[in-house]
Amino acid sequence: MTHIPNELSALKSTIIDMWSLVNSQMVKSRYALEHFDKDLVGEIANNEKRVDAYELKLNMDCEHILALYNPVANDLRLVLSALKTNYNLERVGDYAYNIACLVKDLEHPIDPECMTEMGISEMYDTALKMLTNTLTAFEKEDSNLAREVFRKDELLDKIKNRSNRVAADLILKKPQEAINILSLLSVVRKLERVGDQTKNMAEELIFYLEAKVLRHGQKG
Amino acid sequence: MPDYKVEVKNLDLFYGDFQALKKINFTAEPNTVTAFIGPSGCGKSTLLRMFNRMNDLIDGVHFTGEVYIDGNDIFAKNIDVDNLRKTVGMVFQKPNPFPKSIFENVAYGLRVNGVSDKHFIEKKVIDSIKKAALWDEVKDKLKKSAMELSGGQQQRLCIARALAVEPALILMDEPASALDPISTGKIEDLIFELKNQYSIIIVTHNMQQAGRVSDYTAFFYMGELVEWNKTKTIFTSPDDIRTQNYITGRFG
Numbered sequence: 468m469t470h471i472p473n474e475l476s477a478l479k480s481t482i483i484d485m486w487s488l489v490n491s492q493m494v495k496s497r498y499a500l501e502h503f504d505k506d507l508v509g510e511i512a513n514n515e516k517r518v519d520a521y522e523l524k525l526n527m528d529c530e531h532i533l534a535l536y537n538p539v540a541n542d543l544r545l546v547l548s549a550l551k552t553n554y555n556l557e558r559v560g561d562y563a564y565n566i567a568c569l570v571k572d573l574e575h576p577i578d579p580e581c582m583t584e585m586g587i588s589e590m591y592d593t594a595l596k597m598l599t600n601t602l603t604a605f606e607k608e609d610s611n612l613a614r615e616v617f618r619k620d621e622l623l624d625k626i627k628n629r630s631n632r633v634a635a636d637l638i639l640k641k642p643q644e645a646i647n648i649l650s651l652l653s654v655v656r657k658l659e660r661v662g663d664q665t666k667n668m669a670e671e672l673i674f675y676l677e678a679k680v681l682r683h684g685q686k687g
Numbered sequence: 688m689p690d691y692k693v694e695v696k697n698l699d700l701f702y703g704d705f706q707a708l709k710k711i712n713f714t715a716e717p718n719t720v721t722a723f724i725g726p727s728g729c730g731k732s733t734l735l736r737m738f739n740r741m742n743d744l745i746d747g748v749h750f751t752g753e754v755y756i757d758g759n760d761i762f763a764k765n766i767d768v769d770n771l772r773k774t775v776g777m778v779f780q781k782p783n784p785f786p787k788s789i790f791e792n793v794a795y796g797l798r799v800n801g802v803s804d805k806h807f808i809e810k811k812v813i814d815s816i817k818k819a820a821l822w823d824e825v826k827d828k829l830k831k832s833a834m835e836l837s838g839g840q841q842q843r844l845c846i847a848r849a850l851a852v853e854p855a856l857i858l859m860d861e862p863a864s865a866l867d868p869i870s871t872g873k874i875e876d877l878i879f880e881l882k883n884q885y886s887i888i889i890v891t892h893n894m895q896q897a898g899r900v901s902d903y904t905a906f907f908y909m910g911e912l913v914e915w916n917k918t919k920t921i922f923t924s925p926d927d928i929r930t931q932n933y934i935t936g937r938f939g
Contacts, residue, residue, distance in 0.1 A: 471936060537895055539922045540931045678924030 471536045478528050478549055479605075482556075485521035486602045488514065489556050492563035493598065493661070497591045499567050500654065503576035511567040518560035525553040544678060548671035552605075555664040555671070559598070562657040562664075569650045577647045581637055585651045586626040590658040593619050597665040601672065610676045613669040623662035630655040689758030692717045692856055692886040693738060698752030700733060700742070707733045709910045711752070715856075715903070720878060720887045722897035722918065725907035726933065731890050734907070735858050738888070739775040740768050757855055773800055776849030780861040782841035784833035784848075789816075789825050792833045792844055796852040811851050818884075819847035820877050839870025846877065850885075857881065859889040863896065875900050894934055898922050906930045 492514055499507040529550050532538060538546050582588065597616045604612035634652045638645045670681040693715040700708035708730045715721045723731035733742065740761060742748045754761050761771055773796070784792050793812040802808060812829075816822045821843040825836070833844055842862060849857060859878070863871040878887055878900045891897050897904050898918060905915040906929075914921065914930045925931045932938050 539894065539898070539934050540925055542935045543923065 471532070471538060471542060474528075474532050474536060475538075475542060475545055478525070478532065478546070481521065481525055481528060482549055482552060483602070483606060485518065485525065485553070485556050486598075486605070488518060488521065489560045489563070490595070490598050490602065492518065492560055493591075493595055496563040496566040496570075497595075499570045500577065500587070501582070503570070503573065505571055508567040508571045511564055515560060515564040518557060518564075522553055522557040525549065529553070541675065541678075544675045548675040551671050552668045555668045558664050559661050562661050566654055566657055569653060573647060573650060575647070577651065578641065578644050581641065581644055581648055581651060584633055584637055585630060585648070585655060586633075587651060587654060587658075590623055590626055590655060593622050594658050594661045594665065597662060597669075601665055601669045604669065605672055608676055610673045613672045613676075616665055616669045620662040620666045623659045627655050627659035689755070691715060691755070692719075692757060693888070694753075694755040694758075695734070695737075696753040696755075698734075698737070698750060698754065700730075700737070700748065700750040700752075702745070703747040707910050708750070711912050713905060713912060713915060715886055715888060717886050718882055718884070719902040720882050720889060720900055721903040721905060722901035723888065723890045723905050723907060724892070724894065724897050724933070725913075726938075727892075729907040730910040731905075731907045732860055735860060735888060735890055738856060738858055739772050739777055741777075743768065773852045774855045776852065776854035776857045778842070778845050778849055778857065778859045778862045780864050782838055782845050782865070784836070784841050784844055786832065786834060788830050789833050789836070789844060790829040793847045793851050796848060800852060812847075815847040815851040816844075818850050818881070819843045820873060820880070821847060837870070839866050839873060842866060842870070842874060843877065846874075846881075850881075854885065857885050857887045859887065861890055861892060864892065871896070894922075906933060908933070 492511055495507055495511050495514075498504060499511065529546050532546050536542075597619045600619075601613055601616050604610070630652055634648050637648050641648070667682075673679055673681055691714040693713070695711050695713040698708055698711040699706065711730075711734060713734075723735060725731050736742045737750075737754050738756065738761070742750075756771075756775065759766070785795060787795070790812055793815050794808050797808050797811060802811075813822070816825060821840060824840060825844075828835075833841060836844060842865075846857075846862075863874045866874065875896065878889065881887060882902075889897075889901065901918045903915065904918045904921040906913045906921065906925075906927075908929050914925055914927045916926070921930065922934060925934065
């Protein structure tokens with residue numbers, strides 16, 4: 468038996484740790500936004516540095532495994548997908564941090580009706596569900612579970628596609644909320660991107676488990 | 688021209704009661720390198736030895752099935768085995784130069800095949816040494832003993848010896864396993880060059896070497912040809928879990 472199973476197992480553990488941290492960053496960004504909690508923004512900013520540190524560590528771990536163990540087949544696919552998943556997770560971490568920065572700049576709490584009309588809660592629910600489902604799929608190596616996120620991503624796209632019109636109507640209705648509504652529009656775009664990054668991670672998982680490439684609409 | 692340089696059909700081979708090869712079906716196209724991989728005792732060297740009928744020399748070997756080289760059944764009654772071995776060159780794990788001069792090592796095959804034209808022999812020897820990427824290192828000492836060469840040079844000399852008789856197929860049984868990385872690199876470069884003119888089948892235990900030098904890889908396990916495909920496919924997404932477990936070092 469070679470050392471490579473241990474190395475790959477450690478790599479998976481690091482990804483799971485990073486994933487859990489990114490999930491909690493997303494949950495905290497939601498809380499900060501919904502509760503106008505500027506104190507939480509500082510915590511999210513500190514944790515963002517930990518996300519970046521995970522990214523560097525994972526990159527280095529993958530580089531070492533490739534250089535020292537010459538992985539092939541499913542081992543190679545795991546390392547390649549880990550590299551991309553690492554990038555995707557770091558991006559999701561950035562979006563959570565960016566949303567927190569938006570909260571920091573708000574002058575007053577966001578009007579609950581605007582939040583509802585823009586579909587923020589629905590988007591957060593969906594994006595977080597996608598993230599946790601894909602993480603579970605990664606932990607259990609379950610490609611069917613990974614495939615479930617694709618449909619959820621469509622809902623995020625749908626909300627984002629109608630968001631300009633909804634925002635315009637809200638600004639006409641509540642001009643005093645215009646700045647906050649524009650911030651929410653930015654949040655919608657970020658959450659839609661979280662969905663895209665999570666979908667990419669699900670595709671990477673399927674590539675690792677089934678050697679099928681689903682990117683750019685390819686049917687695996 | 689037949690489509691395949693080598694074609695094996697339904698080959699079962701036994702050493703006495705022990706079945707060493709089980710229903711092997713395999714083809715190798717011209718100008719390709721095929722790597723045979725698998726744990727020790729899986730049958731890959733046994734199959735390799737079928738192609739120049741070296742198994743004929745082992746007591747108790749019997750088989751059913753057919754083996755064709757360039758479309759000719761090499762076990763047909765009218766086949767001249769000496770001629771077959773001339774057309775199927777073999778390079779072994781350990782370099783095995785004869786205790787003769789460098790020149791005579793390469794000329795040997797021509798001489799035993801009845802060639803006596805001095806000029807022809809000289810030209811052929813030089814060509815073969817050049818093809819084996821050894822010329823620059825030995826051109827000034829062709830009369831010196833081959834035993835004075837390094838292991839890597841000796842192995843390339845053995846390849847030159849095989850090339851001199853213009854083989855249709857070159858078999859290599861772990862040709863670089865006894866060599867340092869530099870010499871191994873030279874042998875691998877040579878294999879890459881030679882496939883423009885020859886078909887090569889190489890047995891190797893070095894997975895990275897199989898990946899580097901071969902177009903196709905065949906994985907053998909317990910006498911069975913488990914999987915055989917383009918090397919890129921075998922080393923990225925093999926079909927059979929046994930192949931995956933072997934190439935990733937999980938067993939064997």
